[in-house]
Amino acid sequence: MSASHTSPTANPQSPTYTGYLTGYVLAAVLSVIPFGAVMLGGLSTHAVMVIIGLTALIQAAVQLKYFLHIDFKHSPKENLFALAFAVVLVVLMIGGSLWIVSDLNARMMPAMGANMEMPQEL
Amino acid sequence: MGRLNWDALPFYSWVAFTGALVTVGGGLLVVALILYKGWTRKLWTDWLTTVDHKKIGIMYIVLAMVMLLRGFIDALMMRAQQAIAMGNEGYLPPEHFDQIFSSHGTIMIFFMAMPFLTGLINYVMPLQIGARDVAFPFLNAVSFFMTAAGAVLMLLSLVIGVFSTAGWTGYPPYSGAQYSPGVGVDYWIWSVMISGIGTTLSGVNFVTTIMTQRAPGMRLMQMPMFVWTALCSSILMVFAFPALTVVTMMLALDRTFGFHFFTNAAGGNQMQYANLFWMWGHPEVYILILPAFGVFSEVVSVFSSKRLFGYVSMVWATMAIAVLSFTVWLHHFFTMGSSANVNAAFGIATMIIAIPTGVKVFDWLFTMYRGRIRITSPMLWTMGFMVTFGIGGMTGVLLAIPAADYVMHNTTFLVAHFHNMLVPGALFGFFAGYMYWFPKAFGFQLSEVWGKRAFWFWFTGFYCAFMPLYALGFMGMSRRMEHYDVATWQPYLIFACFGAVLVLLGIICLGIQLWVSVRDRVALADTTGDPWDGRTLEWATSSPPPEYNFAHIPDVSDLDAFYEMKQTARTAPAPYEDIHLPASSVYAPLMGVAAAIFGFAVIWWIWWLAALSLAALVALTIARNVTGEPHVTIHAAEVAKIEGART
Ligand code: HEM
Numbered sequence: 220m221s222a223s224h225t226s227p228t229a230n231p232q233s234p235t236y237t238g239y240l241t242g243y244v245l246a247a248v249l250s251v252i253p254f255g256a257v258m259l260g261g262l263s264t265h266a267v268m269v270i271i272g273l274t275a276l277i278q279a280a281v282q283l284k285y286f287l288h289i290d291f292k293h294s295p296k297e298n299l300f301a302l303a304f305a306v307v308l309v310v311l312m313i314g315g316s317l318w319i320v321s322d323l324n325a326r327m328m329p330a331m332g333a334n335m336e337m338p339q340e341l
Numbered sequence: 342m343g344r345l346n347w348d349a350l351p352f353y354s355w356v357a358f359t360g361a362l363v364t365v366g367g368g369l370l371v372v373a374l375i376l377y378k379g380w381t382r383k384l385w386t387d388w389l390t391t392v393d394h395k396k397i398g399i400m401y402i403v404l405a406m407v408m409l410l411r412g413f414i415d416a417l418m419m420r421a422q423q424a425i426a427m428g429n430e431g432y433l434p435p436e437h438f439d440q441i442f443s444s445h446g447t448i449m450i451f452f453m454a455m456p457f458l459t460g461l462i463n464y465v466m467p468l469q470i471g472a473r474d475v476a477f478p479f480l481n482a483v484s485f486f487m488t489a490a491g492a493v494l495m496l497l498s499l500v501i502g503v504f505s506t507a508g509w510t511g512y513p514p515y516s517g518a519q520y521s522p523g524v525g526v527d528y529w530i531w532s533v534m535i536s537g538i539g540t541t542l543s544g545v546n547f548v549t550t551i552m553t554q555r556a557p558g559m560r561l562m563q564m565p566m567f568v569w570t571a572l573c574s575s576i577l578m579v580f581a582f583p584a585l586t587v588v589t590m591m592l593a594l595d596r597t598f599g600f601h602f603f604t605n606a607a608g609g610n611q612m613q614y615a616n617l618f619w620m621w622g623h624p625e626v627y628i629l630i631l632p633a634f635g636v637f638s639e640v641v642s643v644f645s646s647k648r649l650f651g652y653v654s655m656v657w658a659t660m661a662i663a664v665l666s667f668t669v670w671l672h673h674f675f676t677m678g679s680s681a682n683v684n685a686a687f688g689i690a691t692m693i694i695a696i697p698t699g700v701k702v703f704d705w706l707f708t709m710y711r712g713r714i715r716i717t718s719p720m721l722w723t724m725g726f727m728v729t730f731g732i733g734g735m736t737g738v739l740l741a742i743p744a745a746d747y748v749m750h751n752t753t754f755l756v757a758h759f760h761n762m763l764v765p766g767a768l769f770g771f772f773a774g775y776m777y778w779f780p781k782a783f784g785f786q787l788s789e790v791w792g793k794r795a796f797w798f799w800f801t802g803f804y805c806a807f808m809p810l811y812a813l814g815f816m817g818m819s820r821r822m823e824h825y826d827v828a829t830w831q832p833y834l835i836f837a838c839f840g841a842v843l844v845l846l847g848i849i850c851l852g853i854q855l856w857v858s859v860r861d862r863v864a865l866a867d868t869t870g871d872p873w874d875g876r877t878l879e880w881a882t883s884s885p886p887p888e889y890n891f892a893h894i895p896d897v898s899d900l901d902a903f904y905e906m907k908q909t910a911r912t913a914p915a916p917y918e919d920i921h922l923p924a925s926s927v928y929a930p931l932m933g934v935a936a937a938i939f940g941f942a943v944i945w946w947i948w949w950l951a952a953l954s955l956a957a958l959v960a961l962t963i964a965r966n967v968t969g970e971p972h973v974t975i976h977a978a979e980v981a982k983i984e985g986a987r988t
């Protein structure tokens with residue numbers, strides 16, 4: 220915990236070229252899937268949203284593992300602590316937003332109800 | 342040239358034209374002075390290309406002071422307009438008045454307060470933890486030039502084109518392409534986004550520095566209070582600013598590329614804008630206020646000649662504020678129509694923040710209690726803050742009651758409230774820090790007499806300028822009014838204008854203080870490095886500190902490390918060693934220039950230039966990474982010479 224002059228993110232297992240490449244490919248695939256789900260159409264809005272959410276979560280994990288080299292064995296305690304803090308904040312922000320916006324949605328657009336499909340008029 | 346043509350020049354009103362002339366004239370005057378004095382080379386090699394945290398810190402504060410002047414002129418113009426415009430149009434046309442409140446708010450938050458606190462943290466924090474620099478010195482320079490690029494765009498909007506009329510919050514649908522088709526909102530978006538990216542990078546840099554670069558032996562619970570507040574503020578920067586970057590980016594996509602995130606007609610929702618904006622916006626006010634709390638903690642302890650009362654509670658209160666600041670953002674849009682349950686939850690969360698803040702105020706008071714208090718100018722700002730901030734905090738708790746907020750929302754009561762928090766809670770803290778650490782940075786003290794005069798004008802001016810606004814809010818006056826026809830408001834507004842004139846005198850005193858102190862710098866010189874009988878490590882080195890800060894990295898075993906050192910006998914210094922420092926670099930200023938050009942090109946739809954400057958930005962980033970980390974070495978003999986000259 221006290222200040223050493225080596226970086227605390229230094230991982231005993233030094234990052235490898237294949238590691239970055241795997242991460243890159245996985246991240247690309249996980250981006251193509253949600254784009255595809257939206258652009259190809261055919262799925263219900265609800266399903267598309269679930270797909271976007273899930274692939275985003277998985278992608279976050281991929282980036283943490285392959286690009287930032289965080290895992291539960293080697294990372295120093297304060298990095299995991301920081302990560303836990305980040306998780307708390309993300310839950311607050313996303314959870315809070317969902318709560319706020321769905322509440323507004325329920326109150327402001329009763330006619331639409333649960334149907335999120337909006338008329339496409341530009 | 343995209344949509345740029347001769348009509349962009351500000352011939353639409355004589356006031357705007359004068360503003361443009363002053364801006365251009367001021368710029369030319371500075372350039373002329375630099376050329377006349379032959380400072381060009383010095384400016385480039387010693388300042389613009391530097392990666393020294395101390396010089397970057399000073400540049401940030403210079404930027405903040407310049408922007409404070411501009412932001413204050415805006416404020417004065419608004420006060421004058423509202424004092425006059427009872428039953429008539431006043432001297433400002435509406436579209437110009439709207440630009441002024443938008444630019445005033447944007448400048449004060451993004452280009453005055455943010456650079457000021459980033460500059461203070463930059464200068465002081467590494468010294469306080471006994472480090473030679475921040476963790477990523479080059480990134481630090483990049484952050485500065487991103488902020489400067491944003492500020493340049495901001496100033497440019499006065500000369501070429503117009504600024505946003507959508508307020509500092511830029512709410513759609515008004516800020517969308519349909520209702521604000523010109524370049525104004527785009528200037529707002531890009532200046533805020535570019536400088537925001539710089540701030541995110543600063544946050545990363547400061548967190549890493551505090552976690553990894555502390556002097557050996559300095560445990561977290563031995564860090565000076567200012568370092569703690571810098572840490573929490575930086576964590577907020579890292580987590581909150583991406584929300585701002587994203588929301589301004591989405592608005593830019595809406596406006597420039599016909600997306601419809603916030604356009605109702607095509608399935609977007611402008612409420613999501615308010616949600617995302619304030620998810621950044623509320624933590625932002627704590628980003629501004631926490632470092633000032635840190636300054637007050639240092640000042641109160643030094644000038645009461647006592648250890649800070651309740652250090653541990655102060656640390657926990659700071660952390661609690663940092664976390665809670667992410668749980669309250671809805672209080673900025675209570676009136677948007679959420680159900681009572683949602684409003685109540687966020688209202689209660691808001692009131693809870695008053696508890697850790699109250700803890701801090703009592704800690705400061707108990708630090709003063711039975712201390713040997715020296716009423717210096719930093720101490721005056723601190724005491725003025727405690728009194729005034731208490732009032733602002735109470736009106737804040739009042740506004741946190743959703744039912745009350747429905748009445749006060751969008752009135753001048755709110756304007757009075759947030760100025761009541763930000764002027765003492767941020768600005769007074771920054772002034773206290775400026776006067777407290779100035780002798781450290783330049784080797785001579787600032788004139789106390791003029792510092793105290795500045796304080797009294799600011800303090801009384803603040804009360805005269807903003808207390809009437811509380812009353813006006815109760816009387817039903819909306820904020821952002823260009824003219825009105827309620828005769829009973831006018832006396833209050835004239836009095837508020839008088840208050841702004843007092844603040845102007847305060848600003849003039851600050852200028853005179855600087856002038857007088859530079860003139861008398863020999864008499865005011867600080868040869869000890871410790872003019873205030875300080876307690877923390879920055880006072881252990883000379884004033885100004887050598888480039889490497891500390892010849893020997895200090896060994897820390899206590900809070901108030903330097904105070905402890907002064908109590909114990911000095912051991913003979915160990916032999917000096919070679920010191921390696923990062924070399925200056927031309928890449929950061931070039932990246933700033935490229936970013937400013939990119940912003941300008943996108944604002945005016947000059948796509949070839951946008952592509953070119955973006956390519957330049959990427960190329961510079963790659964080139965810098967390929968060249969690695971050049972270093973310079975200061976040899977032991979030279980260190981011995983510098984240190985020998987000190988005593
Ligand atoms: C001390 C001198 C200052 C004076 C006289 C002053 C005056 C004003 C005035 C007259 C307004 C417009 C009120 C209205 O909408 O009716 C305003 C708005 C605002 N001020 Fe200040 N101000 C000062 C300092 C500051 C500081 C230090 C900050 C921030 C750190 C700040 C932030 C803002 C913001 C965010 C707005 C809202 C702009 C908007 O409506 O979009 N001001 N101020």
Ligand SMILES: [Cu+2]
Pocket residue numbers: 622623626669670672673
């Ligand atoms: Cu808030």
